[in-house]
Amino acid sequence: MKVTLQVNGQDFVVDVYPDEVLVDTLRENIGLTGSKKGCGTGDCGACTVLMNGRPVTSCLVLSATAEDKAITTIEGLAPGDDIHPVQQSFIDYGGVQCGYCTPGVVMMTVSLLADHPHPTEAEIRAGLAGNLCRCTGYSKIIDSVKASAVLMAEARE
Amino acid sequence: MTAPTVEQLAAGEYQTVGHSVARVDGKSKVTGAAKYSTDFYMKGMLHAKILFSDRPYAGIVDIDVSRALALPGVKAVVTGADAPDRRYGG
Numbered sequence: 077m078k079v080t081l082q083v084n085g086q087d088f089v090v091d092v093y094p095d096e097v098l099v100d101t102l103r104e105n106i107g108l109t110g111s112k113k114g115c116g117t118g119d120c121g122a123c124t125v126l127m128n129g130r131p132v133t134s135c136l137v138l139s140a141t142a143e144d145k146a147i148t149t150i151e152g153l154a155p156g157d158d159i160h161p162v163q164q165s166f167i168d169y170g171g172v173q174c175g176y177c178t179p180g181v182v183m184m185t186v187s188l189l190a191d192h193p194h195p196t197e198a199e200i201r202a203g204l205a206g207n208l209c210r211c212t213g214y215s216k217i218i219d220s221v222k223a224s225a226v227l228m229a230e231a232r233e
Numbered sequence: 234m235t236a237p238t239v240e241q242l243a244a245g246e247y248q249t250v251g252h253s254v255a256r257v258d259g260k261s262k263v264t265g266a267a268k269y270s271t272d273f274y275m276k277g278m279l280h281a282k283i284l285f286s287d288r289p290y291a292g293i294v295d296i297d298v299s300r301a302l303a304l305p306g307v308k309a310v311v312t313g314a315d316a317p318d319r320r321y322g323g
Contacts (some may be wrong), residue, residue, distance in 0.1 A: 081311075086279070103272075106275060107274075108265070109265070109268070109272035110264070110266070111265070111267020112269070113271070149265070150263075150264065150265035151264070151265050151266075153264075154264075159260065159263070159264065161265060163260075164263075165261040166259075166263050167255055167256065167259035167260060167263055168255070172256060172259050172262045172263060175262030175263075175267055176269060176279075178262050178263055179263075179265045183264060
C-alpha cells in the first residue's frame with residue numbers, strides 16, 4: 077500500500093506492507109539507517125524517533141499509521157553538517173561508546189529536555205529508562221544529558 | 234623519584250596523555266552516519282532466517298529440507314549436515 081511519510085521535513089511516497097513497522101520503512105525503504113533496530117519489540121529504545129514531537133519506538137509503529145505525522149529521525153536533528161547541542165554534549169562528555177543505542181538515546185534526550193529544560197538526575201533516569209545501553213555507559217550518558225541541558229539553555233539566551 | 238602527576242604530564246610534551254581526547258568516531262555515531270553491519274543493504278543481498286526447535290532437549294533424528302528448498306526465492310537451507318562432524322574448537 078502506498079503511504080506518504082513526512083520524514084525530516086521531506087515527503088516520501090513509499091510502498092509498505094500493511095504489517096510493516098516504521099523502523100523498517102525508515103531503514104530499508106527510505107535509507108535512513110541511523111535509527112537502529114535493537115530488539116524489534118519496544119524494549120531497547122534504539123529505534124526511538126519523534127512523531128509530532130513525541131518519542132516513539134518506531135519498531136512498534138505501523139508505517140501506515142504514520143501518514144500525515146511529522147517524523148524526525150537522528151539524521152534530521154540538525155540541518156546539513158550542523159550538530160545539535162545534545163549530539164555535541166554526547167561527544168564531549170563521553171556518552172558514546174559502541175554507539176548503537178546512541179541515536180535512540182539522543183532522540184529521547186531531545187524529547188526529555190523539551191519537557192524538562194532543567195531536569196533533575198531522577199528525571200533524567202526516568203526519562204531514559206526505556207533506552208538500554210549494552211556497553212552500560214549510563215553514568216556518562218547522564219553526564220551528557222546534564223551538559224545538553226546547560227548547552228541548550230545557553231543557546232536560548 | 235615519584236611518578237609525574239596527570240597535570241604535569243598534560244603540561245609537558247604529551248598531546249594525548251593527560252588530555253581529554255574526543256572519540257574519532259564520535260560525530261558519526263551521534264549523527265547516525267556510522268555504519269554497522271546491519272546497516273548495509275546490498276544489491277542481490279540474501280537474507281537468512283534461523284529455525285529454532287520447538288522441543289526442549291530433543292534429539293534430531295532427521296531434517297527434511299525439501300519443502301523449504303522448494304519455496305520460491307530460497308537459495309539454500311543449511312543444517313548440521315553441512316557442517317564438519319566435529320566438536321567445538323576442532
